[in-house]
Amino acid sequence: MSATTAADRRYSIKGAVFEAERLAPGLHVTSTPIGHLADISLRAVNALAAADEILCEDTRVTGKLLQRYGISTRLVPYHDHNAAKLRPRILAELAAGKALVLVSDAGTPLISDPGFKLARAVIEAGLPLHVIPGASAPLAALALSGLPSDRFMFCGFLPEKQGERRRLLGALKTVPATLIFFESPRRIEAALADITETLGPRPVAVTRELTKLYEEVVRGPAPEVAAQLAERETIKGEITLVVSPPLDEAPAPETIDEALLEASGHMPAGKAAAEVAHRFGLAKKELYDRLLVLKDKKAQ
Template identity: 55%
Template sequence: MSSSFPSSRTNSRPSGETSAGPEPAQHNAARLDPGLYIVSTPIGNLRDITLRALDTLASVDEVLAEDTRVARKLMDAHGIHAKLSPYHDHNGAERRPGLLQRLQDGERLALISDAGTPLVSDPGWKLVHEAREAGVRVIPIPGASAMLAGLVASGLPSDQFMFCGFLPVKSGARRKAAEDLKTVPATLIFYEGGSRLAACLSDLAEILGETRDCVVARELTKLFEEVRAAPLRELADHYGEAGAPKGEIVILIGPPGRQEASAADIDTALQDAMQRLPMKAAANEVAEVFGLSKRDLYQRALQLKNG
């Protein structure tokens, strides 16, 4: 049975929305070392930004933004008058040489995305990679992340988790990607758009298992935040009937359950796995599925191979 927990917070506004009231605070310039600052910004609620992030944005020579219009709303809400310029997938290759030269000359640049932590399913990793190769210092300014917000609200195991980003758009490729993740012994985290949510959940249910624990978290930190938990197939059916939800969506799927099986079941699983994988990898895969010793499964695989 599904459970859904809408937000009960007040004064929680989507990114870019501000309320009438006192003038925003002015942030004094901080003494920053030269380098590239990777600054996390709110995923919805404009108050979810750290004091260090505000000081950094107010102090750098320039802020590189995925969308300068979105960035300007954030800056205006906090009284920051930083110089902005666009940096995204479409102009990155053209801009990187000049930006790297400026960084090597001792400038202080900040990189932000439209929401959350840059480089997590957002442009920017190539700039960081090349900056580090050029000997430029890269300084993380941590903060909001939809992935982590969804994880801590989900109630799913958080000791081991795997962020998988966006799955492929086409069903066949999506199912293939899910097959590769089927036996990962960790909570799986995906981003998805509302229009594809029902189809995505349906494919995941077919490949990962219809009763696998699942949570769909959407509009995190915003006024209509919702965290809905149910078996995977039940959630697929729910969104198939209810239609595409609005907002940014995080899908979280619990790790596979430990299965009890007979020796014959284990042998069959080993033989099937060895048709796809090297013997050691096959033994490890089956061991994870059934919760058994990898060493014991490897010895059994040797016996099956040698007849």
């Protein structure tokens, strides 16, 4: 592996060129944007420019990021198919005092990618390991979901086969935390159907194309969200699915009525019903009808 020369260690932001500050020896696990290329820290840009080499999943993907910031650091592919073969060479480079950066195609490395094996090997070898935090699709989806964020569990990709998917969901049924999954747009409707069957009509948020031009969040009880998506001809883009923790006992009717009237005081009836439905895991249409009744009574 040939290292980047000192003359190449520069980066540019909106035409302004900067000399990269020296990077400490070791492996730097570095977060990169999940969509919008501006979602990267100055520290991460500096690390990409200052590194001796960058280990990445796909050189084409990371190459676009480097081009955006005028960085010419050498890229070395590191993925599932070559990781075992490359790890000894990478450890030798680190032992020799090199500064290497590890990135994934998007977001924070080690989250659903082979990087964790390299990080573990670096730790076991007693070599320096650093982290440069930043963008993360699970955290972005959780923030957008409107679901409880005080306790959550990232579960990776749901299994492709229904039987395996339902078994996993069954094992997670009593976990007292918000659940976060990655899912394919081809299987999202099936996943929501299995969530409804296994976990009940919990509130969910289907987040799609996070930070990109067509970013979207569909919120509501799992069966309602599934029905909305079923009306579309196609569903595209990367999806992060957020599922509410187990629901408490059904709220008292008075509590629901109070929530409906409070919400309708500052938003249209449809939105008020949707917000309360999402909060309590109830059907939006039933709450909308109930709100109309409450408004009629109030007007009398």
